[in-house]
Amino acid sequence: MLSRELSASQLAQFEQLTGLLLDWNTRMNLTGITEPAEIALKHYLDSLTLLNYLAQAGRKRLLDVGTGAGFPGLPLAITLPLLRVTLLDSTAKKVRFIDEVGRALALDNIRTVHARAEDAGRDDAHRGTYDFVTARAVNRMPTLMECTLPLTKRGGMVIAMKGASAHEETRAAAKAISTLGGELAGIDEVRLPGLENPRFLVMVRKVGKTPRRYPRQAGIPSRDPIG
Numbered sequence: 001m002l003s004r005e006l007s008a009s010q011l012a013q014f015e016q017l018t019g020l021l022l023d024w025n026t027r028m029n030l031t032g033i034t035e036p037a038e039i040a041l042k043h044y045l046d047s048l049t050l051l052n053y054l055a056q057a058g059r060k061r062l063l064d065v066g067t068g069a070g071f072p073g074l075p076l077a078i079t080l081p082l083l084r085v086t087l088l089d090s091t092a093k094k095v096r097f098i099d100e101v102g103r104a105l106a107l108d109n110i111r112t113v114h115a116r117a118e119d120a121g122r123d124d125a126h127r128g129t130y131d132f133v134t135a136r137a138v139n140r141m142p143t144l145m146e147c148t149l150p151l152t153k154r155g156g157m158v159i160a161m162k163g164a165s166a167h168e169e170t171r172a173a174a175k176a177i178s179t180l181g182g183e184l185a186g187i188d189e190v191r192l193p194g195l196e197n198p199r200f201l202v203m204v205r206k207v208g209k210t211p212r213r214y215p216r217q218a219g220i221p222s223r224d225p226i227g
């Protein structure tokens with residue numbers, strides 16, 4: 001599936017990424033998935049389910065919040081070399097891994113930020129500056145909205161990658177979405193070949209301004225979610 005869409009050098013970059021992931025994974029916990037074919041499916045293809053929304057993105061700016069070992073941000077950066085991808089995580093060693101991947105794969109469209117999303121959201125260098133903000137497996141929706149919408153540009157979009165709880169979590173986040181200047185744009189079901197459980201992409205458009213008091217201090221959005 002991947003090989004039909006990607007150039008030989010992009011495929012080589014994915015292979016290099018697998019090598020680095022498996023190598024670093026022997027020294028730190030980056031992923032529980034260690035079979036290359038499974039990595040391709042559950043990390044790479046899963047990340048690339050966002051391509052439909054980003055194909056026309058050109059040089060726009062995407063922020064991947066809680067990127068961990070770089071998902072979905074790294075596969076998107078490899079596949080869309082014009083897209084400017086910022087990968088943010090609060091764990092320093094994960095950020096170091098991504099820096100190493102960037103050097104080894106000569107990815108000149110990525111940069112990393114070692115920070116809590118709440119702190120980045122209060123920093124004018126990041127607040128309201130991203131056209132797309134993505135997150136996979138990071139917080140429940142009410143908390144995640146406070147970690148993503150403040151960073152999103154007006155007119156931009158948060159894309160939250162969710163499993164079976166997507167609809168329930170999104171209902172629970174209605175107050176957080178409106179309070180933070182967002183509007184639910186839709187929940188799209190995506191399926192990966194051979195996998196039974198559907199995944200969901202929750203699309204939240206930034207239509208207004210996030211009030212200055214948000215995001216609250218790091219840790220508060222998860223202890224005391226809006227709503």
Ligand code: SAM
Binds near residue numbers: 066071089135
């Ligand atoms: N997105 C990756 C993936 O799907 O493979 C990693 C998911 S991992 C379960 C969650 C990541 O989010 C961790 O690397 C953690 O350090 C990071 N994280 C959680 N809360 C965060 C916050 N408030 N700010 C920045 N990073 C955060």
